[in-house]
Amino acid sequence: MERLPSWLRGHLAALRAVIVLTLLTGVLYPLAVTGVAQAFFGGRADGSLLSSGGRQVGSAVVGQSFTDQRGEPVRRYFQSRPSAAGYDMLATAASNLGPEDVVDTLPDPAGADDAAREGSRSLLTQVCARSAAIGRLEGVSGARPYCTPDGVGAVLKVFPATGTPTRAVSVNQACPAAPFLARYQGVAVECGRPGEDYAAGRTVPVRGSAPIPVVPADAVTASGSGLDPDISVAYARLQAPRVAGERGIALARVFTLIEEHTTGRGLGFMGEPAVNVLRLNLALDRG
Incomplete structure (x- = not known):
């Protein structure tokens, strides 16, 4: 009998390997694992x-x-x-947000896209908002350090970034909200204005006088x-x-x-x- 061409023998060998491996890994192995799981682990397997x-x-x-x-x-x-x-x-x-994520992007009605118009909340503000909400729900204090009474991150942007401050902004409290702090190092604190770029300022989280939180950490993270x-x-x-x-x-x-x-x-x-x-x-x- 005439031997098959080498290129055809290679294709047939590859096809056999695909069929065998499909049966082993795609049929027999899943059936075996499923059978063992159902036999020994019942409800957990389901x-x-x-x-x-x-x-x-x-x-x-x-x-x-x-x-x-x-x-x-x-x-x-x-x-x-x-x-x-x-x-x-x-x-x-x-969320992939870390402990240094403390500055919100305030919603800007005049923003160029949906993301700008909706804004985004920092991890700190999310924690503060959740703590305040749970405090109201449970009838306890939702106060915690670095949070404002209205449930956002108590964070200032101070200008210039180094040297004597000439301007301070409560960046997570959109105008016309009253800033959580009236003055910072002798400078009147402003509310945050949506769309304004505060990146050049120095970020200053303010701990405040809140006691040890009543609301536990797993309730807000x-x-x-x-x-x-x-x-x-x-x-x-x-x-x-x-x-x-x-x-x-x-x-x-x-x-x-x-x-x-x-x-x-x-x-x-x-x-x-x-x-x-x-x-x-x-x-x-x-x-």
Whole structure:
């Protein structure tokens, strides 16, 4: 029998390799992994889904919001940690903003594009705004260092950048807002004007006189994934009086449920104890 041309033998060998590898890695391996997962890990392999009233309401390992159609917190439920991804598993991400991100871009109605017209909030202002909102929701002080009373970053731009100040601007408070500080080193503080460039000034965050914050850090900062299903014990206990009052149940009962749904440190020493929000809210609904 006449031998096949070398170029054709090469193509056939490549085709056989594709078929074999497709069967091994695309069919047999996924089937084996799925079989082992279903046999030994059951619910976790299916996403740790939780049900209530005969319907699936979420996953124990993925955070979700407990808000109404207007985006307002439902007062009878514990609230989750903030999410930079909107709790969307297809958009899981962090904000990628760091501790030096303290200056907002004020919304400019006369801006050249949508981004300029909408502006953007710095990480500091996001933290301040969340803390103020949680303070109002829980009936506690939402004040924290480096935040203004109206819930934005307490940051000045001072001109010139070096030497004796001749001008100071509260860059995160858009006019006609009253600046959080009347004077800085003898200079009257101005409100921020949208569209004005303050890049040449020296950035001066002002700590203020706020005490140690009542609102814990995980209540005002998003997790790295944006899908954290847990909150700290401190944040859960802060919310307990509101939830108990809305549901008309004893506060001691709510504290007991928090304790029952608290997981310890990983391997006994990593991280901090945490409370699973969805499991806790389902336990409350069950009474």
